[in-house]
Amino acid sequence: xxxxxxxxxxxxxxxxxxxxxxxxxxxxxxxxxxxQEATGGSGTLxxxxxxxxxRLREVPAEGAPAVRVExxxxxxxxxxVHLTVERFRxxxxxxxxxxxxxxxxARLLVDGKETGRIYxxxxxxxxxxRSVTVRLHADDHTVWAVAGKPVExxxxxxxxxxxxxxxxxxxAVPTTPAPGRAVxxxxxxxxxxxxxxxxxxxxxxxITLRVTADRADTLHVHGYDRELPLTPGxxxxxxxxxxxxxLFEVETHGSGLLLTQLVVR
Numbered sequence: 001x002x003x004x005x006x007x008x009x010x011x012x013x014x015x016x017x018x019x020x021x022x023x024x025x026x027x028x029x030x031x032x033x034x035x036q037e038a039t040g041g042s043g044t045l046x047x048x049x050x051x052x053x054x055r056l057r058e059v060p061a062e063g064a065p066a067v068r069v070e071x072x073x074x075x076x077x078x079x080x081v082h083l084t085v086e087r088f089r090x091x092x093x094x095x096x097x098x099x100x101x102x103x104x105x106a107r108l109l110v111d112g113k114e115t116g117r118i119y120x121x122x123x124x125x126x127x128x129x130r131s132v133t134v135r136l137h138a139d140d141h142t143v144w145a146v147a148g149k150p151v152e153x154x155x156x157x158x159x160x161x162x163x164x165x166x167x168x169x170x171x172a173v174p175t176t177p178a179p180g181r182a183v184x185x186x187x188x189x190x191x192x193x194x195x196x197x198x199x200x201x202x203x204x205x206x207i208t209l210r211v212t213a214d215r216a217d218t219l220h221v222h223g224y225d226r227e228l229p230l231t232p233g234x235x236x237x238x239x240x241x242x243x244x245x246x247l248f249e250v251e252t253h254g255s256g257l258l259l260t261q262l263v264v265r
Contacts, residue, residue, distance in 0.1 A: 042057065042059075042098070042099040042100060042101050042138070043057040043058050043059040043099070043101070043144070043145075044057070044058040044059075045057055045058075045142065046058050046145065046148070048148065049143075050135070050143050050150055051112075052107075052114050054137065054141055054142060054143050055142050055143070056142065056143050056145040056148065056150065057099060057138055057142040057143060057144055057145060058145050058146070058147075058148065059101065059144060059145070059146060060146075061146050061147065063087060063101075064087065064144070064146045064151065065085065065086065065087045065088035065102055065136050065144050065151055066085065066086040066087065066088070066151065067083060067084070067085050067086075067088070067106065067134055067135075067136055067151060067152065067153045068083070068084040068085075068153055069081060069082070069083060069084075069132065069133075069134050069153040069154070069155045070082045070084070070155065070249065070258070071125070071132060071155050071157055071247075072222060072223075072247075072249065073158075073223070073246045073247055073248075074124065077126070077127040078124055078125050078126045078127045078129075079124070079125040079129065079132070079157055080122065080123075080124055080125075081108075081122070081123045081124070081125055081132055081134070081155075082121055082122055083106060083118065083120075083121045083122075083123075083134055084121070084256075085106075085121075085136070087102050088102050088103070088104070088136060089102060089103050090103075090104075090105060090106075090118075090119045090120060091103045091104060091105070091139060092105065092119040094139045095139055095141075096139065096140070096141075097139045097140065098139060098140055099138035099139055099140045099142055100138070100139060103138070103139060104136060104137045104138040104139050104144070105117050105118065105119055105136075105137055105139075106118040106119075106134050106135060106136055106137065107134070107135045107137055108123060108125075108132065108133075108134060109132070109133040109134075109135065110125060110129045110131070110132055110133075111129055111130055111131055112131070112133070118134065125157075129157050130156065130157055131154060131155065131156050131157060132154065132155055132157060133152055133153070133154040134152060134153055134154075135150050135151070135152040136150075136151045136152065157247075158246070158247040158263055180205070180206035180207065180208055180239070181199070181201065181205060181206070181207050181208065182207075182208040182210065183199060183207070183208070183209050183210065183260065184210050185209065185210070185211045185212070185259050185260065186211075186212050186213075187211065187212070187213040187214065187217070187252065187255070187257060187259070188213075188214050189214065190255065190257060192257055192258070192259055196258045196259060196260050196261065197260060197261070198247075198260070198261045198262075198263050199260055199261065199262050199263065200263050200265070201242045201262055201263065201264045201265070202242075202264070202265060203242060203243060203244075203245055203264055203265065204241065204242070204243060205241070205242050205264075206239065206240070206241050206242070207239070207240065207241075207242055207262065208237060208238070208239040209221075209228075209237070209238045209239075209250065209259075209260075210235050210236070210237050211228075211230060211235070211236050211238075211259065212230075212233070212234070212235045212236070213230045213232065213236075213252070214232055214233065215232050215254075215255070216229075216230065216231065216232055216254070217229075217230045217252045217253065217254040217255055218230065218252065218253040218254060219236060219238060219250070219252060219259075220250070220251055220252070220253050221238070221240070221248060221249075221250050221262070222248050222249045222250070222251070223244060223246060223248035223249075224240060224244065224248060226238060226240055227253075230252070242262065242264045244264060245264045245265060246263075246264060247261060247262070247263055248261065248262045248263075248264065249261050249262075250262065
């Protein structure tokens with residue numbers, strides 16, 4: 001009996017040694033050290049912090065994670081925020097563990113104030129917000145950073161999506177479109193010229209988009225559901241009347257490039 005008890009004790013010691021703290025190999029660290037201190041191999045832990053108090057974790061620019069943010073008006077108010085990440089994977093199952101390159105979660109800041117975490121590509125922002133920032137964090141809650149700055153993206157939101165009622169027009173809507181606007185856009189690879197910006201339009205104004213791309217693609221105007229096939233090297237022309245107010249994105253479907261944004265008031 002004594003020999004059996006001793007053998008069981010040895011087996012228990014072996015199991016405890018193999019599993020470490022909590023049995024999670026990715027979160028193991030030496031006694032007396034935090035996850036942030038124990039995972040310095042995944043980039044360089046800086047003394048600097050962001051405005052919420054999270055320390056920055058510096059990684060080389062080459063191979064660093066990246067994030068792009070788009071905001072689309074929701075028909076019931078507010079904004080649908082879409083994240084596109086590169087060299088990064090959401091790992092909600094590992095939150096609180098060690099920092100592993102290219103993994104973690106995002107934090108949402110509305111008008112500069114943190115409002116919550118994001119574990120996927122979509123999030124809804126209620127009416128009234130003026131800007132949205134998405135920042136990438138490691139599993140240990142440090143902030144992925146390049147050149148001392150957090151890996152993040154910010155998109156401004158148009159006042160038209162605040163949910164405020166639009167006052168009635170003092171005069172009747174004209175039966176003919178207002179004088180038209182023409183915009184020339186050239187797409188070469190992933191380059192868009194002129195760079196994406198916002199085009200201010202009045203409701204009822206006519207807009208003509210002339211797009212020349214170096215590869216076959218499809219031009220799409222969100223909110224109006226207007227599309228136009230693009231033939232390589234040949235200008236494509238899409239003309240329509242801006243009869244809806246709000247912020248509308250113009251992009252290419254195949255390459256997923258943002259070409260411009262239309263702000264209709």
